[in-house]
Amino acid sequence: MEMAYYPGCTLKTNAKLFEESAMKAFSLIGIEMKELDKWYCCGTVYSLAKDNLMYRLASIRNLIRAQEEGFDKLITLCSVCYNTLSQANIMARNDKEAMEKINSFMDEEPDYEGSVDVLHPLQILKEKMWEIKERVKKPLNRKYAAYYGCLLLRPAEVSVDDYENPGIMEELIEALGGEAVNFPLKNECCGSYNVVANREAVIEANYRIVTNARKNGADAIVTSCPLCYFNLKDMQKEVKKAYSSFIELPVHYFTELMVEAFGVK
Amino acid sequence: MMKMVRIYIMGKEYKVPEGLTIMKAMEYAGYRFIRGAGCRAGFCGACATVYRKEGDYKLYTDLACQTTVEDGMYLVQLPFAPANKAVYDIKKIKPDDKTLVNFYPEIARCVSCNTCTKACPQELEVMDYIQSALRGDVKKTAELSFDCIQCGLCALRCPAEIAHYHVAQLARRLYGRYFMPRALHLEKRLKELEKGKFDKEMERIKKMKLEDLKKMYNSRDIEPEESEETRESD
Amino acid sequence: MNWLLDKVEELSGENLYACYQCGKCSAGCPMVEEMDILPNQVILYIIRGNEEVVEAKTPWVCAQCYQCGVRCPKEVDITKIMEALRLIKLRKNVNHIKLEKVKKNLPQIAVVSATRKYTG
Numbered sequence: 001m002e003m004a005y006y007p008g009c010t011l012k013t014n015a016k017l018f019e020e021s022a023m024k025a026f027s028l029i030g031i032e033m034k035e036l037d038k039w040y041c042c043g044t045v046y047s048l049a050k051d052n053l054m055y056r057l058a059s060i061r062n063l064i065r066a067q068e069e070g071f072d073k074l075i076t077l078c079s080v081c082y083n084t085l086s087q088a089n090i091m092a093r094n095d096k097e098a099m100e101k102i103n104s105f106m107d108e109e110p111d112y113e114g115s116v117d118v119l120h121p122l123q124i125l126k127e128k129m130w131e132i133k134e135r136v137k138k139p140l141n142r143k144y145a146a147y148y149g150c151l152l153l154r155p156a157e158v159s160v161d162d163y164e165n166p167g168i169m170e171e172l173i174e175a176l177g178g179e180a181v182n183f184p185l186k187n188e189c190c191g192s193y194n195v196v197a198n199r200e201a202v203i204e205a206n207y208r209i210v211t212n213a214r215k216n217g218a219d220a221i222v223t224s225c226p227l228c229y230f231n232l233k234d235m236q237k238e239v240k241k242a243y244s245s246f247i248e249l250p251v252h253y254f255t256e257l258m259v260e261a262f263g264v265k
Numbered sequence: 266m267m268k269m270v271r272i273y274i275m276g277k278e279y280k281v282p283e284g285l286t287i288m289k290a291m292e293y294a295g296y297r298f299i300r301g302a303g304c305r306a307g308f309c310g311a312c313a314t315v316y317r318k319e320g321d322y323k324l325y326t327d328l329a330c331q332t333t334v335e336d337g338m339y340l341v342q343l344p345f346a347p348a349n350k351a352v353y354d355i356k357k358i359k360p361d362d363k364t365l366v367n368f369y370p371e372i373a374r375c376v377s378c379n380t381c382t383k384a385c386p387q388e389l390e391v392m393d394y395i396q397s398a399l400r401g402d403v404k405k406t407a408e409l410s411f412d413c414i415q416c417g418l419c420a421l422r423c424p425a426e427i428a429h430y431h432v433a434q435l436a437r438r439l440y441g442r443y444f445m446p447r448a449l450h451l452e453k454r455l456k457e458l459e460k461g462k463f464d465k466e467m468e469r470i471k472k473m474k475l476e477d478l479k480k481m482y483n484s485r486d487i488e489p490e491e492s493e494e495t496r497e498s499d
Numbered sequence: 500m501n502w503l504l505d506k507v508e509e510l511s512g513e514n515l516y517a518c519y520q521c522g523k524c525s526a527g528c529p530m531v532e533e534m535d536i537l538p539n540q541v542i543l544y545i546i547r548g549n550e551e552v553v554e555a556k557t558p559w560v561c562a563q564c565y566q567c568g569v570r571c572p573k574e575v576d577i578t579k580i581m582e583a584l585r586l587i588k589l590r591k592n593v594n595h596i597k598l599e600k601v602k603k604n605l606p607q608i609a610v611v612s613a614t615r616k617y618t619g
Contacts, residue, residue, distance in 0.1 A: 008608070009399055009400040009607040009608065009611065010606050010607050010608040012362070012400045012401065012402070013362040013363070013400060013401050013606065013607055014606040014607070014608075015606075038393065039396075040377040040392070040396050041373075041375065041377065041396060041399055041400070041607075041611060043376065043377075043611065043615055044608055044611045044612040044615060045563055045612045045615050045616060046563075047582070047615065048511070048563075048578060048579045048582035048583075049510045049511070049579075049582060049583065049586055050509075050510060050511070050512045051510070054376055054378065054424070055376055055615065057376055057377050057378055058376055058377035061377050078608070080608060080612070105378075106379070108379065108383070150562075150564035150565060150566065151564075151565075154564065154565035154566065154568075154569050155565050155568060155569060155576075155578075156569060163569060188529050188566075189529045189530070189562045189564035189566065191529070191530070191562055192562040192563065192564065192612065193562065193609055193612035193613045193616060193617075194530070194533075194560065194562055195605065195609050196596070196601055196602070196605060196609050196610065196612075196613035196617075197559075197595070197596050197601075197613060197617060198533065198559070198560055200533065201530055201532075201533045201560055201562070204532060204533075205529060205530075226606060226608050227606070227608045227609060227612070230605075230606050230608075230609065363603070363604050363607075366607060366610060367603040367604065370598040370599065370601055370610060370614075371598055371614075373598075373607065373610040373611045373613075373614045374598075374614045374618060399607060399611075400607065401607075
């Protein structure tokens with residue numbers, strides 16, 4: 001099945017590794033992703049004010065691009081992009097008045113008809129566990145803590161799984177031959193954009209989450225979000241400066257695990 | 266009898282002959298441009314104009330030297346848009362996919378409203394090049410912004426307060442200096458010049474008598490004219 | 500009349516009076532250590548028209564993780580209330596950060612989120 005692929009700005013810069021490993025791994029299990037010819041920064045965090053239509057434009061424009069190219073499914077790897085595009089899509093499908101205004105403002109674009117579904121790969125992989133198991137050449141043999149963060153699971157309308165007790169990534173890890181450790185902070189926010197103006201919040205969150213994962217037996221943390229990746233991995237240096245007893249843990253994107261287990265590195 | 270049309274300049278009504286450009290019409294009305302006029306050929310970007318038409322809510326932007334007046338046009342001249350240019354030494358920058366957003370973090374405010382593209386008198390894909398700049402694609406930004414005349418109309422209209430043409434100029438400079446393939450034969454010739462390969466010949470020519478110079482010039486090797494196939498169409 | 504309550508209800512679409520102060524939101528909030536006014540206290544501040552909440556650190560530390568909204572037994576989405584408090588300042592053209600002072604070389608995702616939440 002071919003789907004429109006929306007990368008998002010960070011997948012083309014800091015998170016190139018995420019995109020490359022996803023392309024390699026997914027093609028082996030029949031998921032074809034075709035990058036949109038034209039796409040725009042989705043705006044990351046969704047705007048929650050009822051009257052703020054301006055900040056929804058970017059997401060709707062991306063959905064129009066997918067619609068124009070004839071796709072009815074849009075897939076994105078980044079949790080934040082997934083969250084924002086999904087929420088915008090829900091608004092587009094339910095708020096006729098807002099869509100009338102948005103469509104009339106974007107008079108150079110065709111109207112968005114609500115025909116595109118926004119998906120995250122984990123939702124698709126859930127149905128493909130058998131194929132994944134078949135493809136494993138080098139079982140992972142390590143203990144991984146699946147870290148979902150917040151935007152993949154909340155608000156409830158866009159959640160890829162049960163938002164208090166998700167299990168998709170754990171299922172994936174087990175299918176790849178690894179051992180998934182259950183740790184209570186798996187859906188606790190990493191601090192998100194506080195890394196820009198209020199780094200202490202991220203340092204504290206990092207310390208809590210990484211220590212908790214390690215104490216529950218994890219050898220590494222697995223994530224699906226470039227911001228979580230940055231906050232949990234790149235910020236570990238600063239956590240070490242604040243807490244000398246802190247022990248670092250590696251952090252990976254879930255697609256890196258797939259590539260390793262499929263033996264296509 | 267010449268047909269006259271009604272235009273408004275800074276709120277005052279004037280009757281000007283139909284068919285004039287905005288710039289010529291303003292001069293007909295008695296205004297003299299000492300700022301905000303340049304090449305008068307649509308190339309320098311000095312004559313940015315913002316206007317409305319009678320009964321039309323839309324705000325239009327264009328170049329005064331390229332746009333014909335219409336009855337009921339309500340005009341305002343804006344010789345330039347105030348815009349901050351980042352200070353940098355092009356020789357010292359190590360360009361990567363963060364360079365553009367580091368120097369101009371306001372591009373992260375772009376909401377993809379497309380107002381800039383609609384404002385551009387050169388019909389460039391302004392929003393697309395700002396989006397390329399945000400994701401660090403210097404080459405695409407340089408290519409899409411190539412025909413920019415820096416009139417500033419995009420920067421004036423942008424709700425995110427971006428100065429698009431400054432971002433684009435940095436992208437083009439980075440591209441030209443760090444990414445574009447170099448002209449190797451030019452570098453080779455420059456080295457030959459520095460090593461003095463042509464010094465003796467230059468000295469000889471400088472010392473020649475005028476008649477000998479004329480003879481040498483008239484009997485020089487002339488490259489054959491381009492064949493029909495390679496000549497650009499007229 | 501309480502302009503603060505009116506404004507927050509208008510921007511967020513939430514019914515603040517539904518809150519019965521159980522405190523689940525504050526209990527689940529990951530950023531609560533950095534806050535000066537707790538999420539459940541924020542609701543009372545607004546209902547009582549206490550403008551200190553607009554000047555507080557709380558709305559700016561909120562990471563928009565939706566944990567509070569998803570756990571509230573009365574389905575009050577405090578995430579939207581926090582956004583309303585931020586917008587009260589931002590829409591008056593008072594930005595929370597100066598873009599030129601932001602650290603360089605952060606991933607685009609971080610810079611864009613910060614511009615969306617901290618600048619108007």
